[in-house]
Amino acid sequence: MTTRTCCVCLGAGGILAAGLVGGLAAYLQGGPAAAAQGRPDQFRYIPADAHLVAFADVRAVMTSDLRERLQERQPEDDRSDFESRTGIRMASDIDEALVCLAPDPSDAASLLVMLSGRFDQQRLEALAVENGGTVSEYDGHKIIATTIGDSRLAMAFVEPGVLAVGSEALVLGAIGLVDGGDNVTANARLMTLFSKVDPGSNAWAVGDLDRAGSGAWMPEGLDPRALRVTAFSVAGRVNGGVRLTLQVETPDEAASQNLRDILQGFLALARMQADAQPEIAAILDSVQLRAAPEEYVVSLSMTLPTATVEWLWDQALEGAGGAGSVEPSLPRPSPGPEDPAPDRGGTTPPG
Amino acid sequence: MSAEAFSPPSFGRAVVRVFDLSLGEMLWSRRTLFMAVVAGGPVLIAVALRLAASSAAARFTGSAGGPSFALGGPDIFGLMIWAFYLRFTVPVLGVFYGTSLIADEVEDKTITYLFTRPIPRGAILVGKYLAYLACTSVVILPSVVVVYFSVVPLFGGSVGAGFPSLVADLGLIGLGLAVYGAAFAFVGARLRRPLLSGLLFIFGWEPVVVVVPGYMKNLTVAYYLQGLVPHAAPQDEAMTLLRSALRTFEPAPAAWICVLALVAIWVVTLGAAVRAVERREYVLER
Numbered sequence: 001m002t003t004r005t006c007c008v009c010l011g012a013g014g015i016l017a018a019g020l021v022g023g024l025a026a027y028l029q030g031g032p033a034a035a036a037q038g039r040p041d042q043f044r045y046i047p048a049d050a051h052l053v054a055f056a057d058v059r060a061v062m063t064s065d066l067r068e069r070l071q072e073r074q075p076e077d078d079r080s081d082f083e084s085r086t087g088i089r090m091a092s093d094i095d096e097a098l099v100c101l102a103p104d105p106s107d108a109a110s111l112l113v114m115l116s117g118r119f120d121q122q123r124l125e126a127l128a129v130e131n132g133g134t135v136s137e138y139d140g141h142k143i144i145a146t147t148i149g150d151s152r153l154a155m156a157f158v159e160p161g162v163l164a165v166g167s168e169a170l171v172l173g174a175i176g177l178v179d180g181g182d183n184v185t186a187n188a189r190l191m192t193l194f195s196k197v198d199p200g201s202n203a204w205a206v207g208d209l210d211r212a213g214s215g216a217w218m219p220e221g222l223d224p225r226a227l228r229v230t231a232f233s234v235a236g237r238v239n240g241g242v243r244l245t246l247q248v249e250t251p252d253e254a255a256s257q258n259l260r261d262i263l264q265g266f267l268a269l270a271r272m273q274a275d276a277q278p279e280i281a282a283i284l285d286s287v288q289l290r291a292a293p294e295e296y297v298v299s300l301s302m303t304l305p306t307a308t309v310e311w312l313w314d315q316a317l318e319g320a321g322g323a324g325s326v327e328p329s330l331p332r333p334s335p336g337p338e339d340p341a342p343d344r345g346g347t348t349p350p351g
Numbered sequence: 352m353s354a355e356a357f358s359p360p361s362f363g364r365a366v367v368r369v370f371d372l373s374l375g376e377m378l379w380s381r382r383t384l385f386m387a388v389v390a391g392g393p394v395l396i397a398v399a400l401r402l403a404a405s406s407a408a409a410r411f412t413g414s415a416g417g418p419s420f421a422l423g424g425p426d427i428f429g430l431m432i433w434a435f436y437l438r439f440t441v442p443v444l445g446v447f448y449g450t451s452l453i454a455d456e457v458e459d460k461t462i463t464y465l466f467t468r469p470i471p472r473g474a475i476l477v478g479k480y481l482a483y484l485a486c487t488s489v490v491i492l493p494s495v496v497v498v499y500f501s502v503v504p505l506f507g508g509s510v511g512a513g514f515p516s517l518v519a520d521l522g523l524i525g526l527g528l529a530v531y532g533a534a535f536a537f538v539g540a541r542l543r544r545p546l547l548s549g550l551l552f553i554f555g556w557e558p559v560v561v562v563v564p565g566y567m568k569n570l571t572v573a574y575y576l577q578g579l580v581p582h583a584a585p586q587d588e589a590m591t592l593l594r595s596a597l598r599t600f601e602p603a604p605a606a607w608i609c610v611l612a613l614v615a616i617w618v619v620t621l622g623a624a625v626r627a628v629e630r631r632e633y634v635l636e637r
Contacts, residue, residue, distance in 0.1 A: 009374075020496070026514060
């Protein structure tokens with residue numbers, strides 16, 4: 001090998017090595033966390049046997065252009081009621097919300113909500129006590145519990161700025177996980193689903209419906225076993241407009257095909273009825289239905305521009321009778337810069 | 352040196368000698384200029400994007416009649432890998448270099464000098480093939496790294512978070528070069544007009560067959576290579592159209608099937624190329 005050939009090879013190798021070393025260094029400095037799909041910190045309070053986990057980057061949603069537009073259309077009274085009672089301003093005080101459903105032998109509800117942000121702890125505890133809550137202590141944490149119907153509900157601050165609300169057993173379990181232990185990250189099934197969540201999503205949910213009782217939360221008539229659905233993940237990016245992606249897993253190829261046919265049928269039916277409603281037709285046109293028969297997965301995605309979401313919001317308010325003054329509006333050209341984006345390198349990139 | 356003391360080099364040593372000889376020849380040939388242009392295009396685009404983004408400091412947005420969309424740095428990098436490298440650079444380099452490994456020697460009537468050396472004929476092909484891999488890797492892989500660091504940080508992208516994708520992309524391009532190179536080395540060793548056949552394969556056969564329903568797409572390299580692309584395509588309608596233009600087959604097979612198929616193609620075609628070189632009698636035109 002001549003000297004100049006050797007120099008070229010060394011130079012190219014140097015560029016390659018420098019790039020790989022630089023990328024690896026950046027990855028080790030924060031990439032793994034990002035590559036771990038921006039796992040919420042509150043994952044460590046979620047029990048390993050959870051069968052559904054949902055997350056919302058409340059701060060991102062509340063500071064989005066879409067939310068500001070919708071807020072202008074919402075009655076002022078509705079906005080201030082929650083704030084006046086709890087002292088929590090949704091727009092600025094809550095950063096993230098994590099919800100899980102998990103088996104709980106003592107409580108059929110078995111729901112746990114983890115909220116992180118800035119809370120007036122004393123005010124919230126006083127409010128809970130005023131509403132019949134009883135104060136106790138567990139593992140150094142103040143628990144305020146109450147009974148509603150057959151369910152025992154509780155709330156506790158597991159750490160400053162992190163509030164756990166829900167089934168008493170799950171709240172106690174969350175406190176038990178403060179010092180470590182098997183949490184939902186040890187649940188391989190949910191983590192696999194989680195890894196498929198659309199990148200850049202600021203709200204998502206994953207659910208394992210393959211276990212007995214795991215679909216009990218679903219509305220009556222939507223039995224996952226009857227539909228032959230074993231798992232799902234749904235993700236949304238809210239900013240400017242809304243981009244939604246739903247992935248449903250089935251046990252075999254036939255079930256996958258059947259589910260796709262059912263969804264196609266619904267879409268066709270909806271399109272037939274949407275002729276007189278251009279807004280609905282626009283929504284349906286944005287729907288993309290895909291099937292990966294080899295993986296037994298059916299996915300459905302849609303992108304709703306801001307104007308379409310505003311129209312839907314107006315319809316919802318009119319339906320609720322709360323916005324008589326709202327002018328009916330047609331979808332307008334999207335404002336552009338804040339429309340839903342793929343954002344592979346966004347704030348919660350997947351691993 | 353007496354005749355009894357001489358022993359022909361082993362297959363491995365012969366491969367190394369041919370590799371050493373061929374690497375310099377390939378690197379300083381006119382083909383390398385072509386390869387530099389092919390590899391330099393994405394780099395220029397990446398640098399231009401970087402400069403445009405720095406000056407504008409604004410999001411890259413566009414619309415195509417439907418809802419508007421925005422691309423982040425990792426998205427742009429993914430599309431560049433997809434469109435520039437995997438769909439064009441890798442197959443084209445595979446054709447130009449792979450078919451020339453033996454065909455050039457035949458055309459230049461220099462193959463006799465190689466075949467009269469006391470080394471296995473197969474070692475000549477393998478040594479040249481490895482030189483092709485080294486030569487193309489030396490030019491293409493650094494350009495991918497430059498594009499990565501130029502494009503990925505744009506519009507909120509993270510160099511660290513995308514690092515696994517970079518490694519996967521580099522591996523994928525290396526695998527593509529290896530498989531296409533082996534396939535066209537066989538074509539070059541077996542057919543009379545290998546370049547024409549190769550160009551017909553990558554610009555005629557593959558793009559057409561992958562859109563035809565049925566099993567025919569299994570007879571392409573692109574089908575399996577594309578199945579391993581780690582970048583999820585953006586979901587917007589306009590991007591879906593773009594994706595459908597670039598990736599014209601759905602759904603992709605599972606990753607392990609793609610890897611297995613590519614390895615099988617590589618082993619079979621390289622083995623067939625070695626066999627063809629060892630058995631075929633090359634008649635030089637006078």
